Amino acid sequence: MFLGVFDLFKIGIGPSSSHTVGPMIAAKNFLSSLETNNLFPLIHKINVDIYGALALTGKGHGTDIALILGLMGHAPDNIDPNIIAHTVAEVRAHKKINLLSKKIINFDEQKDMALHMEALLPHHTNGMSFSAYDDKGDLLCRENYYSVGGGFVVSDADLGRNTPALVQAPVPYSFDSGDELLALCARHKLTVAELMRANELVLISEQALISGMDNIWQAMESCIDRGCTTRGILPGGLKVARRAAQHFEDLRSSQERQLCDPTVILDWINLWALAVNEENAAGGQVVTAPTNGAAGIIPAVLRYFDRFYNRRGKDGIYDFLLTAAAIGSLYKKNASISGAEVGCQGEVGVACSMAAGALTAVMGGSVEQVENAAEIGMEHNLGLTCDPIGGLVQVPCIERNAMGAVKAIDASRLALRGDGKHMVSLDRVIETMRQTGADMKVTYKETSKGGLAVNVVVC
Ligand code: SF4
Structure with a gap:
């Protein structure tokens, strides 16, 4: 499917x-x-x-x-x-x-x-x-x-x-693995985004596809902007203070000094990821990407691309989303995108992998480099546990998104420096993630019975 x-x-x-x-x-x-x-x-x-x-x-x-x-x-x-x-x-x-x-x-x-x-x-x-x-x-x-x-x-x-399986119209480029995706792109001389677009257009009209992706991009943008301007304490009893609005104010008021700091870009990426996940923790509107707990990574990386590199307007945004979806679908089909099933590698890890591959595509990377970036994005999240303190999607989740966004950009840069050849394939890393999740003790799978959730005293 x-x-x-x-x-x-x-x-x-x-x-x-x-x-x-x-x-x-x-x-x-x-x-x-x-x-x-x-x-x-x-x-x-x-x-x-x-x-x-x-x-x-x-x-x-x-x-x-x-x-x-x-x-x-x-x-x-x-x-x-x-x-x-x-x-x-x-x-x-x-x-x-x-x-x-x-x-x-x-x-x-x-x-x-x-x-x-x-x-x-x-x-x-x-x-x-x-x-x-x-x-x-x-x-x-x-x-x-x-x-x-x-x-x-x-x-x-x-x-x-007692119900029949959903019947879906056949798509022209059906794939169930990273290897199949690579082979289809090579055989038909397509990028991942072009292949995905052709598949989508069998199921919905071009207008519906474009307006749907516009809505997603707009919802991501609005979520970042609300998070950057909303202060207060997050609900749930941990008394976690929202940070993004203060970071935003600090960054806006120190723009001249930022010219001397080559790493200031990290502050902006962190800010955008924190803003989304604070909105999420507050019960605000977000885009699941591919989950809510990991909702900050893809918007942060997409805004990074849009604000600093995008020369193609909305076409760049669409290609990013389509490529990210292709990568996410491989995890959904062959492993899991659920913290309760495989730990946080299934949420933050998958979002990092999707963002890394998508960024590589829109930065002009080859299909092989896209697959390489997606693989790197997951390889260094393998084993990441889900241990939210107090059962709330706040600590470590909010900061973990900032780390995931920065890691995705680094994975993309590593892949873009190479030629796409690499030892561990995306398929192998997805299978490793699935096996690691299956082996993981249940206490590390969204139960709040292990990890940080039991080692931090909540007053
Ligand atoms: S720690 Fe658990 S709840 Fe938090 S983002 Fe990761 S998978 Fe989601």
Whole structure:
């Protein structure tokens, strides 16, 4: 199955694609399926059960809030972040919820939404079970859903119990590995972006592709700008102060001095990544790229390219996004982009790899150099654990994005200095990442039971 630019980049809300974007979509999908089967009018009661890593870190990541909003019919790509707090407070105060904005029922979160931290559903650690009952207390429908990273959601039904697999029109350049991608580009004399564009245009119109990528770029830009001007303390109880606005002010007020500092560019890249991830931690609107936890890396590297090198206007932006999506799709197909499955190498590592390859492409690198940069971007994130303090996507996540953005640029520069020949292929490093994730102790996979999460005292 072809995964395109809108599978890897989705506009959503913070702080976590697995914990907020996925559950919101799952809750809405569950009720929509009841509507399709004419059961929606019969709903009298809804229960939501949350399992595994989703239960362990769900409160800190806003899963409870996302589920309430999803049951009300909100979607991550169009919800106004400014209404979230008020909407959820109303549900909690009145113990009533307006399902899909069409039917009000009683809903007491304390009783109707349960966390099962030690239990797992069969297919993934980020599991949710939705149950709907009629006015006699008889079960109308129960379905398990899994938030598998990057806002992707699958249900037991999707996994083959009773629904057919999604049929997709065949794309002209189908690839499942880095080697296949390289071979296709060589055979047809295409760049990665040209190949991806040809595949996309089988599925959507050129206008839809362009306007969709414009929306993604605009959402990334707006997110950076909001993060650069918003001060305060991040929610969740860690009392983490937002830093980006102060950094921005400092950088703007010292422009003459910056002329003497050849490394000042790093300050700007750090700033843009911090700005996005502070917005994400605050529950603001971000682009999952390919996850929310790692949402700052690609916008920071893309703005770096745009502000300092881009001579092609929006075409440069489009090629960057298309190339990054091609690389991200390889991780999604052959390993994982979920911190709960493979640790932070699956989030920050993948975003770093995508950004490194995409930057190399738009800086004029060959397809072999693009593959080399993507490989370097992951090779030096192998084994990166997921250990968010307090279950919040704040420490180490926010700074980790700044480090990932700078590493991506360095990976690109290394690849551009070479000729594309290298020892470890992208496919080998993706497989190594998958194996490393499988071997990693579960405590280092978004449970907040290991690493920094247990070695830093939270007062
Ligand atoms: S440590 Fe990495 S994988 Fe874990 S929540 Fe933070 S950004 Fe995501």
